[in-house]
Amino acid sequence: MNNIENRQLQAYGWNDYWDTLLSQVKPEFQRLSPARVIAQFSHSYKIITELGEHSAGVTGKFEFNAVKRSDYPAVGDWVMVEMLPNESRSVIHAVLPRRTSMVRKAAGNVVEDQVIGANLDYLFIVNALNQDFNLRKIERYLVAAWESGAQPVVLLTKADLCEDPSKLALDVENAAPGVPVHFISAHFNQGRDELLPYLQPGSTIAVTGSSGVGKSTLLNWLADNELQRIQGIRESDARGRHTTTHRELFLLANGALIMDTPGMRELQLWDAQDGWQHAFSDIEELAAHCRYRDCKHESDQGCAIFEAMNTGELDPKRFANYKKTEKELAHLARKENANNNKNNKKTNNSKTNKSHLRPNRVTLLRDE
Numbered sequence: 557m558n559n560i561e562n563r564q565l566q567a568y569g570w571n572d573y574w575d576t577l578l579s580q581v582k583p584e585f586q587r588l589s590p591a592r593v594i595a596q597f598s599h600s601y602k603i604i605t606e607l608g609e610h611s612a613g614v615t616g617k618f619e620f621n622a623v624k625r626s627d628y629p630a631v632g633d634w635v636m637v638e639m640l641p642n643e644s645r646s647v648i649h650a651v652l653p654r655r656t657s658m659v660r661k662a663a664g665n666v667v668e669d670q671v672i673g674a675n676l677d678y679l680f681i682v683n684a685l686n687q688d689f690n691l692r693k694i695e696r697y698l699v700a701a702w703e704s705g706a707q708p709v710v711l712l713t714k715a716d717l718c719e720d721p722s723k724l725a726l727d728v729e730n731a732a733p734g735v736p737v738h739f740i741s742a743h744f745n746q747g748r749d750e751l752l753p754y755l756q757p758g759s760t761i762a763v764t765g766s767s768g769v770g771k772s773t774l775l776n777w778l779a780d781n782e783l784q785r786i787q788g789i790r791e792s793d794a795r796g797r798h799t800t801t802h803r804e805l806f807l808l809a810n811g812a813l814i815m816d817t818p819g820m821r822e823l824q825l826w827d828a829q830d831g832w833q834h835a836f837s838d839i840e841e842l843a844a845h846c847r848y849r850d851c852k853h854e855s856d857q858g859c860a861i862f863e864a865m866n867t868g869e870l871d872p873k874r875f876a877n878y879k880k881t882e883k884e885l886a887h888l889a890r891k892e893n894a895n896n897n898k899n900n901k902k903t904n905n906s907k908t909n910k911s912h913l914r915p916n917r918v919t920l921l922r923d924e
């Protein structure tokens with residue numbers, strides 16, 4: 557009944573998967589139309605509807621029901637909207653459950669989750685081959701990438717600035733086990749062919765990494781079009797100037813969808829235990845060979861990890877990052893627990909607390 561035969565939506569990634577999901581939507585939402593969020597600004601969204609590009613906001617009810625920041629629509633989300641007659645404006649009533657999503661802890665002291673991109677097929681983790689190059693950053697992004705459900709791909713940009721990139725290849729492969737790594741230079745048109753397999757019609761790719769690594773340059777280069785503004789980096793430390801300020805999804809002529817994102821000062825992780833284990837799967841595997849099951853990996857008494865570090869098989873800096881990330885995730889979990897407890901107490905005392913309500917994206921679907 558719901559089969560959406562709309563070319564515009566299909567170009568933006570609508571397919572059988574979403575058709576099936578739509579057939580499970582509760583009757584009260586059936587009168588609405590699906591649309592995809594392609595840009596997010598502070599108080600509004602740009603979406604693609606059956607009738608083309610619209611601006612949009614969420615309903616008051618949506619706002620009332622939203623408990624967490626991640627309940628709100630994010631770029632890449634499929635949403636259910638009401639199109640206002642004779643206007644290029646829509647109202648968002650609900651978000652379809654995300655197939656994949658890259659989430660981070662929002663900047664600042666508040667323990668809040670923020671969706672960087674939703675319904676992604678690939679996550680390009682970009683690092684530049686200049687003095688800003690940083691293996692530990694790649695490891696950190698990989699934790700979030702594996703947790704997201706999207707397939708991570710490491711892109712080392714500005715290959716023209718590095719005399720012998722192949723020397724680094726092994727280091728990057730060790731830091732990103734099982735992840736494809738590509739050396740590219742937008743300035744010298746190098747590496748485009750290697751990226752073509754990801755740029756399939758309807759597939760959604762988010763480009764992430766620090767400011768100045770060349771994310772927008774990469775997008776313009778792949779699109780053959782000046783879609784985004786780019787700006788030179790600071791000479792003193794090769795850091796970027798935070799040129800891109802909002803997330804936006806672009807449809808390329810070959811049918812792929814690429815999301816440009818603002819450079820992140822620091823990627824704070826969010827609830828990423830599985831992602832952490834996956835990103836450091838080599839260390840997890842070594843740990844299984846320690847003599848004692850509860851080995852803390854603190855001395856070489858029968859410790860397989862220490863042995864690997866002694867023989868040079870494992871980089872001690874990688875192990876340090878593994879431990880650091882473990883601590884950080886544990887700390888975050890404790891803080892979140894404390895927060896939940898506080899909220900629960902409030903719920904018992906006050907009628908106005910919202911945390912007992914289920915957000916729209918859950919109530920959207922029929923109960924099985």
Ligand SMILES: Nc1nc2c(ncn2[C@@H]2O[C@H](COP(=O)(O)OP(=O)(O)OP(=O)(O)O)[C@@H](O)[C@H]2O)c(=O)[nH]1
Pocket residue numbers: 713714715716717740741742743744766767768769770771772773774785786787788789796797798799800801817818819820
């Ligand atoms: N040498 C060289 N420079 C590049 C290459 N790609 C990008 N750059 C330069 O890197 C600088 C930053 O590029 P942007 O594309 O603005 O970087 P960004 O990652 O989008 O930065 P934010 O929007 O701040 O997050 C610009 O001066 C680009 O010209 C490359 O392949 N080689």
Ligand SMILES: [Mg+2]
Pocket residue numbers: 771772773784785786799800816817818819
């Ligand atoms: Mg940019």
Ligand SMILES: [Zn+2]
Pocket residue numbers: 843846847851852853854858859860861862
């Ligand atoms: Zn051990």
